[in-house]
Amino acid sequence: MALSDLSSPELGLGPVPKATLRAHIAERLRAAILAGDVAPGAPLTETALSTRFDVSRGPLREAMRQLIEEGLLVTVPYTGTHVAALSVEDVREIYSLRTALEIFAFEQVWEHRDDRFRRELHRRNEALLASIDAGDDRTSISTELALHGLVFEASGHKLLQHAWHGLRGRLQLYWAAHHRAHGRRGPRRDSHDSYIRAALGGDLDALRLEIADHMRRGAVVTEKFVSGASRKGDTT
Amino acid sequence: MALSDLSSPELGLGPVPKATLRAHIAERLRAAILAGDVAPGAPLTETALSTRFDVSRGPLREAMRQLIEEGLLVTVPYTGTHVAALSVEDVREIYSLRTALEIFAFEQVWEHRDDRFRRELHRRNEALLASIDAGDDRTSISTELALHGLVFEASGHKLLQHAWHGLRGRLQLYWAAHHRAHGRRGPRRDSHDSYIRAALGGDLDALRLEIADHMRRGAVVTEKFVSGASRKGDTT
DNA sequence: CCATGCCAGATTGTCAACAATCGACGATCA
DNA sequence: TGATCGTCGATTGTTGACAATCTGGCATGG
Numbered sequence: 107m108a109l110s111d112l113s114s115p116e117l118g119l120g121p122v123p124k125a126t127l128r129a130h131i132a133e134r135l136r137a138a139i140l141a142g143d144v145a146p147g148a149p150l151t152e153t154a155l156s157t158r159f160d161v162s163r164g165p166l167r168e169a170m171r172q173l174i175e176e177g178l179l180v181t182v183p184y185t186g187t188h189v190a191a192l193s194v195e196d197v198r199e200i201y202s203l204r205t206a207l208e209i210f211a212f213e214q215v216w217e218h219r220d221d222r223f224r225r226e227l228h229r230r231n232e233a234l235l236a237s238i239d240a241g242d243d244r245t246s247i248s249t250e251l252a253l254h255g256l257v258f259e260a261s262g263h264k265l266l267q268h269a270w271h272g273l274r275g276r277l278q279l280y281w282a283a284h285h286r287a288h289g290r291r292g293p294r295r296d297s298h299d300s301y302i303r304a305a306l307g308g309d310l311d312a313l314r315l316e317i318a319d320h321m322r323r324g325a326v327v328t329e330k331f332v333s334g335a336s337r338k339g340d341t342t
Numbered sequence: 343m344a345l346s347d348l349s350s351p352e353l354g355l356g357p358v359p360k361a362t363l364r365a366h367i368a369e370r371l372r373a374a375i376l377a378g379d380v381a382p383g384a385p386l387t388e389t390a391l392s393t394r395f396d397v398s399r400g401p402l403r404e405a406m407r408q409l410i411e412e413g414l415l416v417t418v419p420y421t422g423t424h425v426a427a428l429s430v431e432d433v434r435e436i437y438s439l440r441t442a443l444e445i446f447a448f449e450q451v452w453e454h455r456d457d458r459f460r461r462e463l464h465r466r467n468e469a470l471l472a473s474i475d476a477g478d479d480r481t482s483i484s485t486e487l488a489l490h491g492l493v494f495e496a497s498g499h500k501l502l503q504h505a506w507h508g509l510r511g512r513l514q515l516y517w518a519a520h521h522r523a524h525g526r527r528g529p530r531r532d533s534h535d536s537y538i539r540a541a542l543g544g545d546l547d548a549l550r551l552e553i554a555d556h557m558r559r560g561a562v563v564t565e566k567f568v569s570g571a572s573r574k575g576d577t578t
Numbered sequence: 579c580c581a582t583g584c585c586a587g588a589t590t591g592t593c594a595a596c597a598a599t600c601g602a603c604g605a606t607c608a
Numbered sequence: 609t610g611a612t613c614g615t616c617g618a619t620t621g622t623t624g625a626c627a628a629t630c631t632g633g634c635a636t637g638g
Contacts, residue, residue, distance in 0.1 A: 124419040124629095126591065151619065162593045164400065167620090168407060175411050183360045184599040184620050199501040203446070210442040265435040269505055360599095362621065387589065398623045403590090420590050420629040 131159055131169035139178055139189055140278050142286045147191040150179070176275045190276075192283060192332045200276050201325035207269055208254065208321075209314050214261040216310055223260055224306055230256055231302055238295050247281050250293060257305070284331045297323075367395055367405035375414050375425055376514050378522045383427040386415065412511045426512075428519060428568045436512050437561035443505055444490065444557075445550050450497040452546055459496055460542055466492055467538055474531050483517045486529060493541070520567045533559075 135155070138144060152170070156163045170187065173179045181187040215223070230253040237246040251274055258270040297320075304316040371391070374380060388406070392399045406423065409415045417423040451459070466489040473482040487510055494506040533556075540552040 126419050128591085153619075163620090164592055164594095168404065171404060171407055172411075175408075181620085182600095183362050185601080186619065196501075199499055202450070203499070203501050203505070206442060206446040210439070214438070263435055263438070265432075265439050265509075268508075269439070272504075273501075364621085389589075399590090400622055400624095417590085418630095421631075422589065 126165070127161060128165040128168040128172075131161060131166055132172045134159065135169055136173060136176070136178060136275070139173070140282045142282055144189050146189050146279065146283055149186055149188045151186070176272060178275055178279060190279065192280060192335060194329050194332050194336075196276070197280060197325060197329045197332055200273060200280070201321045201328070204273055204277070205318055205321040207266065207273065208257065208317050211257040211261045211263070211266060211270075212305065212313055212317070213310070214263055214266070215257055218260075219306070223256075226260075227253075227256055227302060227305060231298055234298065235295060238293070241290075243285050243290055246293075247278060247285065250298075251278065253298065280328050280332070283335070284328065287331065287335060293324075362401070363397055364401040364404040364408075367397060367402055368408045370395065371405055372409060372412075372414065372511070375409070376518045378518055380425050382425050382515065382519055385422055385424045387422070412508060414511055414515060426515065428516060428571060430565050430568050430572075432512070433516060433561060433565045433568055436509060436516070437557045437564070440509055440513070441554055441557040443502065443509065444493065444553050447493040447497045447499070447502060447506075448541065448549055448553070449546070450499055450502070451493055454496075455542070459492075462496075463489075463492055463538060463541060467534055470534065471531060474529070479521050479526055482529075483514060483521065486534075487514065489534065516564050516568070519571070520564060523567065523571060529560075 144150060150170075152163050152166060155170075156166045159166065170179055170181070174181055174187075178190055179187055180190050230249065234246065234249040234253050237249045255270065255274065258267050261267070300316055301320055304313040307313065380386060386406075388399050388402060391406075392402045395402065406415055406417070410417055410423075414426055415423055416426050466485065470482060470485040470489050473485045491506065491510065494503050497503070536552055537556055540549040543549065
């Protein structure tokens with residue numbers, strides 16, 4: 107199953123999202139952080155945020171707890187909360203774990219790849235290319251994450267998807283910061299060609315190597331940015 | 343580094359845990375669930391819990407959010423909260439992801455295994471054997487989890503440890519339920535012998551196979567229990 | 579007899595006030 | 609002059625009351 111419900115519109119049926127205030131707050135706050143409205147390492151106070159969002163501190167705190175769990179915020183009891191700081195160690199952990207999880211995801215999907223999967227992979231890659239060509243670095247982050255996210259969605263493995271979401275948020279924090287610092291962060295236009303080829307090919311071992319290499323390249327770029335930024339006394 | 347601070351007593355120095363109420367509540371509630379004081383699938387109401395714990399609903403809610411994130415509770419807005427129900431699909435996901443993560447953890451540690459690591463592995467295995475021999479099924483769950491947890495601690499990979507903690511909680515929920523249902527759930531006395539051998543040996547590929555096999559065996563046992571329990575209309 | 583609409587109880591969501599704790603500044607004293 | 613202790617502002621932690629929403633059952637009408 108699982109493989110069959112990638113983007114079925116379902117005619118708009120299915121359970122509608124129940125909107126609780128904390129969910130909205132979490133979404134807005136996450137967006138604000140990833141948009142760089144507050145820099146990594148910058149402090150956040152509950153009262154200030156509750157005023158800005160015009161909500162009480164109760165739901166705001168619950169939303170912040172969620173972002174803490176996602177690794178975007180750090181808090182120390184009775185003292186304060188701040189946006190997670192950037193660190194090279196973090197980058198290494200994110201990319202190494204990403205490698206392991208994405209390979210595992212492909213192992214799960216491997217025998218079940220169908221036309222739908224192939225088409226969707228191509229579609230998302232073209233969306234990535236389009237945003238790169240348009241020079242829109244902001245959406246190219248989203249499209250690249252969507253491309254890599256496909257295999258996790260297709261796996262139908264809820265726990266695995268959960269782990270991917272956690273990684274994705276942290277990754278987005280670093281990419282967004284990189285984007286703001288250097289203007290252009292996006293991958294080279296052809297950087298995913300061999301990835302796509304291997305993902306649709308017949309050699310699982312080749313894909314393993316390709317993913318490891320792909321991640322290694324990404325990690326090097328991001329690490330370099332972080333160590334450069336922290337040397338300038340930016341964060342940490 | 344990382345490999346060096348496995349169980350250093352530090353003479354009782356080091357930062358004392360800052361006790362917030364929600365942390366205590368989360369701990370107690372988690373213990374209650376894993377002890378089976380509330381069965382999987384059973385409903386939990388905030389007001390009832392806040393009365394029993396003699397705290398207000400604020401910190402209680404934050405503690406519950408944490409357990410929700412850990413996969414022990416499930417909530418639907420404005421409607422209710424219940425302990426997570428058991429499902430064979432969940433078991434398959436837990437064990438398959440466990441396999442991937444534990445292999446990854448060993449890959450991280452492989453070249454850094456030292457005497458300390460070897461000693462600690464033996465120590466924890468002996469603790470497991472002791473609890474099995476003592477017929478203490480309750481602590482044998484803890485000791486088995488501690489044994490498998492070593493490689494994650496030794497990896498020094500914070501993100502990986504975080505993922506392991508998430509898996510461990512879910513696993514504990516199933517094992518505890520199994521224990522309560524059948525009295526004796528624990529592994530056979532020699533079930534970790536080949537695991538230890540492979541973990542300390544020189545053949546990483548052999549260890550990969552051993553872990554995969556070890557998990558497969560565990561998954562089969564747990565799956566069988568869950569499908570049996572649900573067929574009796576126990577949960578789900 | 580079945581479908582529909584409504585009502586009541588229960589449960590979670592939200593709010594504003596109060597308490598506990600922390601970090602830093604400045605006064606005090608050797 | 610230097611260190612130490614107390615105090616104060618700021619921040620998070622906690623509480624109890626109130627509002628919004630859901631679920632099930634019941635009355636009503638076809």
